[in-house]
Amino acid sequence: MKSDVPEKLIRNVVAACGSCEDCRYYIEEACLFLPELFRLHDRKREGGGEASEEELRQLCDLCNLCGLCPCPKIRSEIMAAKAAYAERDGLPFSVRALQDVGRIGKLCGAFPRLGNLMMANPVTSSLIKRTLGMHPDRRMPAVPRENFDRWLDTRSASRKNKAAPDARKAIYYPGCTARYLFPEVARAAVEVLEAFGVEVVAAVGEPEGECCGMPPLLEGDQPMALKLVSRNLQWMAEHVAAGFDVVCSCPTCGYFFKHLLREGAYYSQAYQQQAGADANRLLIPAGMGITGPRQGDMVVLHRATYGPILQDKGLFSGLDPLQRIAVGEHAFDLGEYLARLAGEGRFPETARAVPRRAVYYPPCHLREQKIGYPFLNLLQQVPELSVTPLTGTLHCCGMAGIMGYKKQFHQPSLDLGAPLMARIRAHEPEAILTECLSCRLQFQHMDDIPIQHPIEVLRETLAE
Ligand code: SF4
Ligand code: SF4
Structure with a gap:
């Protein structure tokens, strides 16, 4: 039954x-x-x-x-x-195929010219879209000739590591979209991080470059999400133990590593033991959404009352809770990370003005990280750049990761994004700035206004 x-x-x-x-x-x-x-x-x-x-x-x-x-x-x-x-x-084949963003990216990256030719041809393009359950009218992005992995290969062959011995160390996690579709974003991230004096290790390879797991999670494919996350967790935790931070240019990946991966981990026995809890008290770090009497940085809760409610029982509870916490606590949004470095006086020498009138849209998963708009402050230091922030509203681009590509979600996704696009157009900007590359795909579908990740603007302003 x-x-x-x-x-x-x-x-x-x-x-x-x-x-x-x-x-x-x-x-x-x-x-x-x-x-x-x-x-x-x-x-x-x-x-x-x-x-x-x-x-x-x-x-x-x-x-x-x-x-x-x-x-x-x-x-x-x-x-x-x-x-x-x-x-x-x-799950239907089309959903399983579409949610495997990393595999699609690798495939297209191996044969970029063929991929672009097939998408330019109406017959093959329509066949591909039908097979993947996409709406026929959805615009497809061009496959770049050189993806981020290739750029890294050629660059490391010709480059000596210039990081200072006391440099901060960061894993740069580009996410699938920057890695395969918009490598200019990932390249800019590496170059700007290095200009800020950071020693960068890019998360590409096996298993270092696995998808964060959000697309399958959204589709309900928990086994696939768990597989990807457990592969990432191991190597990320090893790097964190060796002094690295994890820096994400994609707000969705950042939201995943900071929040979803850590959910419930502080309630685990392993963490409670490490924090010094006892048979009567649970100790939860302040700022994790739990309120109660404080002891230093910890919220103290009565174990008999809260123990049965606060448990590590989510999808990722089978993964080492201390590793999940370590990675979550060392994960940063790229703008957040650079803003901290700038606060320490590490802003690099800027050489070029960027005379441009832009709007800045902070995407949903950045707002959900509750870190404010760190890139806005950095952009305000770029000479001749005028930025109007589109903040403080509940507007959404409507793309929802890859959902806007799906046949049945195409029109609702455009309807959802229409109020935001109307607000953008009203400013007649020369560029839209946003961190989220799914938003970028949606804006590209809806209009021809050029779109940049804020990191690309910072890259433009740096001295060579
Ligand atoms: S209506 Fe909103 S606030 Fe109320 S339970 Fe649902 S999500 Fe929560
Ligand atoms: S606002 Fe709506 S779409 Fe977003 S998480 Fe809540 S229920 Fe889901």
Whole structure:
């Protein structure tokens, strides 16, 4: 008999949000999931009947884990429902293929000219899109002639390591999109980090360059996400133990390593032992979303009351909690990392002005990291660059990782991104600046305004 676990999970979410209603209006332009949830909830309340299995399935697909809603518990229940659907019904080939961003990137990177020729030809392009479950109208990015891995190979052959003996050490984690589609971003990140005096090891190779795991996680493919994460964790933890930080130019990868990977790890027995907790008390670092009486940097909780609730029981709980914490605590957004170095007086010599009128859009997963807008301050130091920040709203580009490529999500994703694009156009900018390369793909689909990662602007301004 078919299990009804996924439907039960998602019905619980509908009931919880339906009786809370806090998000009914404030998030309606930035999220597809909650407005649909309230529609189904209202219909039932008005006697129009329960949501059907099909409606629940479609509802679940609408959440892109953007993190804009206020309840982590609701988000993890939606993810649990996605995983239950994937386990019970399996994932179609198109979804399995599309979520494997690293494999697609490697394949296209091996034959860039062929890839571009095939995408330029309407017949082969339509065949590829159909096979991958993409919408026929979705614009495809050009495959670069030289991906980041190749650039690194040629560069290291001709270059001596110039880092000072006391240099900070960082793993630069480009993420799949910068590595294979926009290598100019990854190149700029390495060059700017080095200009700030950092010794950089780029995360490319096997297993160092594995995808962070977010795309399969979004599709409910938890086994695949777990496989990728456990490969990354081991080598990252070894580097962190050797004094490296982990620096991400992609806000989604950064959000993943800082927040999702660490979720629950502080409640584990291993951490509690290390922190000096005892039979009566749990110790949780302050700033982790738990409030209570403080002892130094720790929140102290009564074990008998909170022990049964605060447990390390998430998807990644089978992975070493101390390694998850070590990596999470040493993971930085690239802008955040550079802003810290600039605060220490390490801003490199700038030689060139960048006369440009730009808007800056901070993407969802950067906002969710709750670190402010570190690149904005850095950009304000670039001579002749005028930047208008599009901050303080719940706007979303609508792309949601790779979801905007999917046939059924194409139009909703454009509708979701339309208010943001209207706001951008109203400024008539010469460039859009944003850290997120999924946003970049969406903006490229919607308009021809040039788009840059802020790190590319910083690269432009550096002395050679
Ligand atoms: S996400 Fe949280 S705050 Fe928003 S409606 Fe649901 S339960 Fe309420
Ligand atoms: S995570 Fe984003 S898409 Fe999902 S319910 Fe919350 S606001 Fe909506």
